[in-house]
């Protein structure tokens with residue numbers, strides 16, 4: 001498959017210059033086909049002879065392959081938040097324990113840990129400095145009461161990519177658990193749970209994986225599974241799940257101990273469609289393409305007088321470019337790009353945020369740079385070059401919603 005022309009897989013590119021994958025991405029054609037196939041079968045044949053749960057198992061295998069994990073270490077979650085809560089609510093905490101994270105996390109990776117305060121667990125946060133999270137400060141924050149470090153693989157508002165391998169190494173050598181919110185990395189940057197010594201990882205599929213919302217991946221390292229007690233048990237999580245007449249309260253030994261009941265089959269099969277596509281294309285190739293695009297964007301923005309907040313050094317660059325203007329109103333820029341030119345980016349935490357993916361092209365990057373108001377001008381966007389002449393509905397404006 002030609003990585004430079006994925007318009008058949010992403011028909012959205014025919015209507016929009018969509019560079020907002022760090023918010024909610026369009027789903028791939030492969031994901032949409034899988035969901036349509038499920039709906040067709042469910043409508044016309046019902047669950048009779050269905051292979052749905054076998055296919056869901058295959059999706060678990062694909063997720064394991066993406067993460068370099070084993071299938072038993074993977075299960076599905078509703079979203080990133082739920083997977084992080086599996087860990088927060090599942091570990092046996094002691095009064096006086098603490099958790100180390102950053103003060104720049106998306107709230108999904110804050111509230112599950114704050115919720116532990118009544119159990120005497122403190123949340124320690126390391127601040128962001130100029131769009132960066134210094135690794136040494138995170139490591140210095142670990143003390144003799146620290147049980148776990150939790151961090152986003154890529155920060156949502158700055159695009160700062162954490163050196164997961166270095167942090168994972170520090171945690172393992174200090175005997176501290178390491179948990180990663182991977183939603184801003186999975187599907188666009190390589191994540192290897194073994195090489196990075198990650199104990200727990202959670203990510204929904206609706207950003208860089210280009211799957212539907214509400215079908216996520218949760219990973220727990222095999223050696224850590226027994227430490228996690230599910231807080232919302234149902235019937236699927238038990239070792240004798242199929243034996244409805246015998247109640248035996250014993251959790252499965254694998255990650256499926258978090259499967260309370262029936263699956264979100266439509267969502268999981270959709271996620272599987274995109275995982276297949278990503279594994280065929282190869283995450284390294286995807287990462288190279290996206291990093292080239294974001295380098296090009298960052299350079300163009302700087303030339304135009306914008307301040308690029310994102311760290312573009314090879315270790316810390318990601319698919320997100322956050323930038324600011326001290327002359328123009330960010331919300332107005334975002335709105336005009338969207339309404340007049342069908343170019344889709346976001347505003348987050350006082351910054352503009354662009355996040356192109358593998359289906360975007362250098363031409364689309366140049367178009368975005370071109371359309372942004374120059375620093376000498378007072379007008380917002382220049383009135384030329386719409387992305388497409390095709391009439392289309394503008395995507396729902398989640399504008400200030402913080403995803």
Ligand SMILES: Cc1ncc(COP(=O)(O)O)c(C=O)c1O
Pocket residue numbers: 022023079080081082106108109152154155156181183184203204402403
């Ligand atoms: C770093 C990060 N974590 C989590 C989420 C979303 O969490 P959930 O999948 O629970 O909706 C976002 C959404 O923007 C995010 O940027």
